[in-house]
Amino acid sequence: MTSPLSDPATRSLRRRLRAVVDGQVISPGDAAYDQARTPFYGGFDRRPQAIVRPRNATEVAQVVTLARETGLELAVRSGGHSVAGHSISDGGIVCDLSAMKGLELDPGRRIAWAEAGLTAGEYTTAAAAHGLATGFGDTGSVGIGGITLGGGVGYLVRKHGLTIDDLLAAELVTAEGRLVCADAETNPELFWAIRGGGGNFGVATRFQFRLHEVSTVVGGMLLLPATAEVIAAFVAEAEAAPEELSTIANVLPAPPLPFVPPERHGRLVVMAMLCHAGEVEAGQRAVAPFRALATPVADLVRPMPYPELYPPEDPAFHPTAVSHTMFVDAVDQRVAETIVASLAASDAPMRAAQLRVLGGAMARVPADATAFAHRPSRIMVNLAACYDGPADRAVREAWVADLAAGLRQGDDGAYVGFLDDEGEAGVRRAYPAATWERLAAVKARYDPTNLFHSNQNIPPTAGS
Numbered sequence: 486m487t488s489p490l491s492d493p494a495t496r497s498l499r500r501r502l503r504a505v506v507d508g509q510v511i512s513p514g515d516a517a518y519d520q521a522r523t524p525f526y527g528g529f530d531r532r533p534q535a536i537v538r539p540r541n542a543t544e545v546a547q548v549v550t551l552a553r554e555t556g557l558e559l560a561v562r563s564g565g566h567s568v569a570g571h572s573i574s575d576g577g578i579v580c581d582l583s584a585m586k587g588l589e590l591d592p593g594r595r596i597a598w599a600e601a602g603l604t605a606g607e608y609t610t611a612a613a614a615h616g617l618a619t620g621f622g623d624t625g626s627v628g629i630g631g632i633t634l635g636g637g638v639g640y641l642v643r644k645h646g647l648t649i650d651d652l653l654a655a656e657l658v659t660a661e662g663r664l665v666c667a668d669a670e671t672n673p674e675l676f677w678a679i680r681g682g683g684g685n686f687g688v689a690t691r692f693q694f695r696l697h698e699v700s701t702v703v704g705g706m707l708l709l710p711a712t713a714e715v716i717a718a719f720v721a722e723a724e725a726a727p728e729e730l731s732t733i734a735n736v737l738p739a740p741p742l743p744f745v746p747p748e749r750h751g752r753l754v755v756m757a758m759l760c761h762a763g764e765v766e767a768g769q770r771a772v773a774p775f776r777a778l779a780t781p782v783a784d785l786v787r788p789m790p791y792p793e794l795y796p797p798e799d800p801a802f803h804p805t806a807v808s809h810t811m812f813v814d815a816v817d818q819r820v821a822e823t824i825v826a827s828l829a830a831s832d833a834p835m836r837a838a839q840l841r842v843l844g845g846a847m848a849r850v851p852a853d854a855t856a857f858a859h860r861p862s863r864i865m866v867n868l869a870a871c872y873d874g875p876a877d878r879a880v881r882e883a884w885v886a887d888l889a890a891g892l893r894q895g896d897d898g899a900y901v902g903f904l905d906d907e908g909e910a911g912v913r914r915a916y917p918a919a920t921w922e923r924l925a926a927v928k929a930r931y932d933p934t935n936l937f938h939s940n941q942n943i944p945p946t947a948g949s
């Protein structure tokens with residue numbers, strides 16, 4: 486059998502990349518290839534011609550230039566958690582930033598410069614050594630690259646806003662291979678666009694973030710029986726809670742975790758993650774109403790160092806799942822009944838409706854201040870179901886679509902970070918018309934040929 490490395494095109498590309506990049510170049514046939522081409526989500530069996538791990542912005546620029554010159558597709562990867570599989574190319578080049586993990590913390594000025602290859606968990610652990618934090622999402626292995634460019638909705642969203650609300654500056658390599666800075670004064674339109682516009686405008690190599698004092702939080706997991714009453718009351722409490730408290734409630738069949746009594750396994754529960762970033766006593770008061778909603782199935786909420794909200798993960802976990810993200814205005818008893826009935830009717834081994842009550846600091850930023858325009862949205866809902874093979878996938882997709890239709894209210898927007906591959910119609914859900922037009926104009930300026938298209942794509946406005 487011929488080795489893929491004996492393919493002249495692969496060999497030539499590898500030679501050219503090696504000539505300009507000191508970082509790893511991984512090609513088909515290399516021992517590391519299969520692992521390097523595996524993103525977080527399963528189901529993406531794509532075979533890039535090369536996966537390159539540049540070591541600095543200069544090398545990123547070389548990779549971008551080479552992709553442009555060869556005409557090969559370029560996919561950009563930080564943490565590899567793209568829901569739509571955008572960070573892995575079939576036949577192209579993957580610019581994998583995972584070797585770029587530099588972090589300069591300035592605790593005195595409460596700012597940090599962080600390279601895009603860091604994960605949320607790595608950044609959080611390092612900042613916590615100084616009693617400081619920047620908010621990311623709910624999962625430590627998510628890359629700060631992707632989550633920041635999408636917006637960033639996590640455990641500090643009500644207290645400190647989105648990740649982009651703490652973004653002070655970024656450095657990017659543009660489609661021309663130029664390294665540019667974007668902040669409020671320098672390239673302000675680009676700075677506006679990268680705060681929510683995703684990876685459309687260049688490869689972000691470094692971010693400058695504001696840090697907040699966050700050390701001990703009252704947080705962790707609370708499991709409640711998932712009746713419609715409990716779900717609706719949970720959401721009402723989350724909306725009424727002080728802004729220090731952000732919640733993420735997953736309604737799903739109870740997994741067989743050690744702290745879940747065996748008789749509960751497979752029965753619907755609200756598996757909620759709570760985070761109160763404030764005084765411990767105030768935190769205990771804030772979580773009390775949630776504990777009182779029903780006799781908890783498990784209660785792991787306690788004062789803890791903030792990074793403990795990002796527990797170690799199994800690197801071999803690559804779920805195959807379909808999903809849908811949307812916003813709703815309210816989850817009352819009727820809406821909660823729809824959720825419970827739909828989850829109960831499905832036999833997917835894992836299926837979930839995730840409810841994130843928003844508001845607080847996130848909602849106070851004007852909707853047009855950044856490319857994330859969903860500031861007034863009240864509750865984010867993420868629906869997901871795992872599948873096993875193409876036939877099952879179709880069944881699960883139909884289930885997700887059906888539940889989404891049943892939940893649809895007045896808010897037709899979507900958070901780009903959780904968007905599956907819904908084509909242009911999906912991307913347009915992420916951006917109201919005025920935001921879309923403005924993003925397309927920025928795109929035309931910084932990436933007129935749409936080199937960066939393996940993403941939730943905003944095509945450049947013709948002629949602008």
Ligand SMILES: Cc1cc2nc3c(=O)[nH]c(=O)nc-3n(C[C@H](O)[C@H](O)[C@H](O)COP(=O)(O)OP(=O)(O)OC[C@H]3O[C@@H](n4cnc5c(N)ncnc54)[C@H](O)[C@@H]3O)c2cc1C
Pocket residue numbers: 524525561562563564565566567568570571572573582601621622623624626627628629630631632633634635636637638639683684685687688689690902903939940941
């Ligand atoms: C398990 C899980 C939990 C999640 N939880 C949350 C959450 O709580 N809150 C939330 O807001 N989101 C969450 N997300 C969504 C997540 O923010 C997005 O999927 C994000 O794009 C992942 O970033 P990444 O760097 O890991 O992904 P990648 O797959 O590496 O990148 C995704 C895309 O982002 C772009 N991109 C990434 N890095 C760069 C860069 N440096 N320069 C230019 N473009 C880049 C590219 O277009 C790329 O295709 C979650 C996703 C998963 C899978």
